[in-house]
Amino acid sequence: EVVLTQSPATLSLSPGERATLSCRASQSVSNYLAWYQQKPGQAPRLLIYDASNRATGIPGRFSGSGSGTDFTLTISSLEPEDFAVYYCQQRNINNWPLTFGGGTKVEMK
Amino acid sequence: EVQLLESGGGLVQPGGSLRLSCAASGFRFSSFAMSWVRQAPGKGLEWLSVISGSGDITDADSVKGRFTISRDNSKNTLYLQLNSLRAEDTALYYCAKALKTSRTDAFDIWGQGTMVTVSS
Numbered sequence: 001e002v003v004l005t006q007s008p009a010t011l012s013l014s015p016g017e018r019a020t021l022s023c024r025a026s027q028s029v030s031n032y033l034a035w036y037q038q039k040p041g042q043a044p045r046l047l048i049y050d051a052s053n054r055a056t057g058i059p060g061r062f063s064g065s066g067s068g069t070d071f072t073l074t075i076s077s078l079e080p081e082d083f084a085v086y087y088c089q090q091r092n093i094n095n096w097p098l099t100f101g102g103g104t105k106v107e108m109k
Numbered sequence: 110e111v112q113l114l115e116s117g118g119g120l121v122q123p124g125g126s127l128r129l130s131c132a133a134s135g136f137r138f139s140s141f142a143m144s145w146v147r148q149a150p151g152k153g154l155e156w157l158s159v160i161s162g163s164g165d166i167t168d169a170d171s172v173k174g175r176f177t178i179s180r181d182n183s184k185n186t187l188y189l190q191l192n193s194l195r196a197e198d199t200a201l202y203y204c205a206k207a208l209k210t211s212r213t214d215a216f217d218i219w220g221q222g223t224m225v226t227v228s229s
Contacts (some may be wrong), residue, residue, distance in 0.1 A: 046121045049208055049214075049217075055217060087154055089215065092213070098159070100156065103151075103154075
């Protein structure tokens, strides 16, 4: 099983600041990594798939990068609605089960 | 509008069973793989099971032999049969649509979830 480790667990930032979230895989997942945003009481929302592709309707301030075992989600300038929990997920067909990271909470400073 | 609507959750005693449903609309249901993902209260996301449009299934080890995913493409509905339920199965259960046709694609559409509580 591929273990995804997200860091930091909590990120305290102010609106307008840049957020950098990390996801590290226990073995290579190629570029088969997705990022989701979840707000309280809501279902997760797909932000990024295959490491760097923005999903439909996702603002340009969200970007993803990385391959192999190290991945990054960057929010270039935080908007008030971006304060949420973010999860990474790997989908490498050679690495069942599909797994999620433990999440990073982006909170307002 | 693309939409998923789960139902069937509730309170069940340990050892009991439930059948969850997920009604899909707004897209060609039979063309896409569908998954079940759960989230225990205050915890992260856990993928459980996926079924392709043609019925190929892969399960997480944690639910093999207890949970069964299925689909009825004629009714645009996904199911999850939960048997031998344990307290640790208490969670919000989401159905999720694959972005493309592969069973391993990212999940682009999620339902609102249905709560399963296992308690005596």
